[in-house]
Amino acid sequence: MANSTLFLGLIALTFCYISVAFDPTPLQDFCVGDATSSVKVNGLACKDPNQVTAEDFFFSGLQKPGNTSNPFGSKVTPVFATQLPGLNTLGISIVRIDYAPWGINPPHTHPR
DSSP states (O other), X not given: OHXXXXXXXXHHHHHHHHHHHOOOOOSOSOOXXXXXXXXXXXXXXXXXXXXXXXXXXXXXXXXXXXOOOSTTXXXXXXXXXXXXXXXXXXXXXXXXXXXXXXXXXXXXXXXX
């Protein structure tokens, strides 16, 4: 009896560890942003999957170098789901950072 209680306790402990260490999956697997919609839920509203095109996963603004003539000697060019709809609800973003000689990346945070 004691062995089975110990065994069940170990299973319960293992289950708790797994549930605590688990990072939930995104709410949607496929939700290309629709910037024309006035609905804003978890980012942009989802575009009808039948209306998604290759352009929803392309952004041409990152080939342009940023202006680094500032006190930090760097320029960050961010890309958001409004510019690259395929990023919507993925919890990721894209940036280009340009550095001048001896430029630095200023202190900043990354929420979550």
